[in-house]
Amino acid sequence: MAEEELPGVLILDIGGTHGVLENLVDILKKHFHLITMKEFLGNKEEMSKKIQSVFVFECRPTIDRELLESLPNLKVIGNSGVGVDHLDLKMISSFGVKVTNTPNAVADPTADIGMALMLASARRLVEGNVLNFPG
Secondary structure (H helix, E strand, O other): OOHHHOOEEEEOOEOOOOOEOHHHHHHHHOOOEEEEHHHHHHOHHHHHHHEEEEEEEOOEOOOOHHHHHOOOOOOEEEEOOOOOOOOOHHHHHHOOOEEEOOOOOOHHHHHHHHHHHHHHHHOOHHHHHHHHOOO
16 A cells, blocks of 8 residues: 555654654554654645544644644544543544544553562662662
8 A cells, every 4th residue: 555545644753752652653654654743734734634543642742622623534543542631532522533542551561560669668679779789
């Protein structure tokens, strides 16, 4: 499938502080034509027609009424995190747009960290480390 035929997905940026992780870009490019916010803002008239999805990574880009009004072909907002508290679901659904997320993506790592913190606390590992190796 040629890049022109792939559905456009709006992302904040590639890499950097708040952009999509560079190791995810190849996976996304297999299914979408990636359009950065800079590209979108530089040519809103043409790009707005191509964008069918927004990929929200670390709560960015911000999904507001102005953005939704400028994307007439938007079908879905994919959030790469567990929660959707940062999204106004009622407003988004009023545009006929669906929202997805990844509810179980970090369940195991979160449980692992929770157990590690409880064990470290019970065994006073942090205090022991500071007492044994003053810095």
